[in-house]
Amino acid sequence: MVIDNGDGYSVVFSTNDNGSGYIEYTYEGESYKVYDSIGGKKRTDTMIHSVSVPYEHLKNNSYKVGSVRVIESYSYGSRLGKEVISDSYTLKVNDSENQQWLVISDWHTMLDTACAAIDYLGEYDSVILLGDATPGVDFEQQVVTNIVEFGGEVSEGTRPVLFARGNHETRGDYAGELNSALGLDKFYYTADIGPYSFLILDSGEDKDDSHPEYGDTTDYNTYRADMTQWLSDVEFENDRIIALCHAWSISEVEQELSDKAWQELDRIGTRLMISGHYHQCRLLGEGSEREAEIFSRYPHIAGYLDGGKSGKDYIATKMTLSDKGIDMISVDNHGKTISETSYQW
Numbered sequence: 478m479v480i481d482n483g484d485g486y487s488v489v490f491s492t493n494d495n496g497s498g499y500i501e502y503t504y505e506g507e508s509y510k511v512y513d514s515i516g517g518k519k520r521t522d523t524m525i526h527s528v529s530v531p532y533e534h535l536k537n538n539s540y541k542v543g544s545v546r547v548i549e550s551y552s553y554g555s556r557l558g559k560e561v562i563s564d565s566y567t568l569k570v571n572d573s574e575n576q577q578w579l580v581i582s583d584w585h586t587m588l589d590t591a592c593a594a595i596d597y598l599g600e601y602d603s604v605i606l607l608g609d610a611t612p613g614v615d616f617e618q619q620v621v622t623n624i625v626e627f628g629g630e631v632s633e634g635t636r637p638v639l640f641a642r643g644n645h646e647t648r649g650d651y652a653g654e655l656n657s658a659l660g661l662d663k664f665y666y667t668a669d670i671g672p673y674s675f676l677i678l679d680s681g682e683d684k685d686d687s688h689p690e691y692g693d694t695t696d697y698n699t700y701r702a703d704m705t706q707w708l709s710d711v712e713f714e715n716d717r718i719i720a721l722c723h724a725w726s727i728s729e730v731e732q733e734l735s736d737k738a739w740q741e742l743d744r745i746g747t748r749l750m751i752s753g754h755y756h757q758c759r760l761l762g763e764g765s766e767r768e769a770e771i772f773s774r775y776p777h778i779a780g781y782l783d784g785g786k787s788g789k790d791y792i793a794t795k796m797t798l799s800d801k802g803i804d805m806i807s808v809d810n811h812g813k814t815i816s817e818t819s820y821q822w
Contacts, residue, residue, distance in 0.1 A: 478490075478604075478628035478632045479632070479634065480640055480660055481637045481638065481670070482660055483666035483668045484529075485530055485532050485535075486531075486637070487659065487661065488500050488542060488660070489527045489625055489659055489660055490525075490526055490625065490634075491621045491625040491626060492524050492544045493524065494546055495522055495524060496524075497519040497526075497545045498520065498528065499511060499512045499526075499543050500528045501541045502534065502539065503538075503539075504533075509534070511528050522547075524621055525621060525625055525658045526544065527657070527660030529660050536568065537567070539568075540565070540566055540568070541562055541563050541564070542563045544561055545558070546559055546560075569635050569636065571603065571671070576603065576673065577601040577796070577798075578601060578604070578605055578796040578797075579595060579603070580605045580783050580793070581604075581785070582607030582608060582752075582754070582783045583607070583609040583753045583754065583756055583785025584609070585785075586610070587786055588627050590789075590790065590810050591627075591791045594790075594791045594810040595793045597810075598794075598795040598808060603638070604631055604637070604638045605721060606638060606640045606641065607643065607785075608642050608643020608644070608753065609644065609723065610623040610643070611624075613648035613649035614646055614651040615649035616650075616651060617651055617654075617658075619649075620651060624659070625658075628640075639675055641664070641679065641722060643723040643753070643754070644682050644723060647695070648682075664677070665678050665707065665708075673798055674715055676718060676745070676747065677721050678720060678722040678727055678738075679700075679701075680701070680722050680723050680726065680727055680728060680754075681695075681697035683724060683729045683754070684729075697730075701728045701731065701734055705728075705737050717748065718747045718748055719749045719803075720742055720747050720749070720751070721751055721752075722750065723752060723753055725750055725752040725771075725780055725782070726767070726771070727739070735771075747778050749778070749779045749780070750780045751780075751783060752782060753782065753783045757782050758783065758784035758794070759782050784809075784815065791810045792815050794807040802819055802820050802822050803820045
């Protein structure tokens with residue numbers, strides 16, 4: 478899949494064994510072969526590779542991904558295996574006023590069921606992944622199967638992807654490596670696609686760091702405070718702004734921090750918050766007292782819960798953007814329409 482990381486595109490792909498990774502493409506008559514490397518050293522101890530390139534190099538351009546298997550690596554020399562290279566993909570970027578987005582959250586390894594729901598939504602130009610792919614990320618293979626391969630399946634390597642981390646992606650030994658694996662500097666950033674701006678936020682864990690479930694291995698209280706401070710400096714040049722966050726509250730732990738973040742969303746001019754986490758599909762503002770309080774305080778910011786896993790079923794959403802406004806439709810894996818609503822800019 479190709480993730481829009483706010484500064485360019487990160488091409489993310491996986492292999493079935495450790496090896497080096499690279500992408501090949503031609504831009505303005507010049508051929509490029511760009512490796513997944515750190516400080517000049519190719520990354521060869523991983524099955525997940527990410528290669529970042531400038532927007533203009535890949536926008537509506539074709540590329541291939543490749544890998545050389547590394548059997549053993551020594552201080553002097555190495556033993557290599559087979560080289561494989563993909564067919565050509567073309568990244569098709571729709572940056573017009575009329576855009577269609579697939580929005581999915583909380584698939585929790587229900588890959589086939591999620592795809593069945595997605596099939597009922599028809600065509601789309603780009604993809605939003607709102608997190609909670611697995612119960613945790615203890616191992617690289619969990620990310621390979623449930624994020625990289627699944628993201629590749631729904632985007633086909635030809636549609637840009639925006640990724641917001643879920644609270645279950647904060648758990649496990651591999652959690653600290655996930656942003657690097659996906660080619661993201663941080664899990665909160667901004668991205669502009671044509672006349673629309675996206676604010677990607679990270680709610681982190683949904684309990685205080687002191688909770689015994691985390692075994693004294695988390696520092697998300699500080700992390701969310703840093704993100705909220707960053708948010709106070711965010712500015713957009715347009716007024717068609719959509720926020721993405723796994724949990725709509727931004728912080729489910731610190732109410733004061735949540736209030737501050739929502740004040741910043743209001744200052745920025747956010748029109749819509751899309752979130753998951755609760756495994757429900759509905760308009761936000763109709764749930765808890767806290768939810769009602771926030772959305773009554775900022776009535777011009779609409780909120781939409783995407784759906785995701787619902788018992789043995791799955792709910793997916795398509796968002797259509799135009800100069801008139803935003804249309805949302807959500808369906809389940811049986812083709813039943815669960816929610817349908819529209820917002821004006």
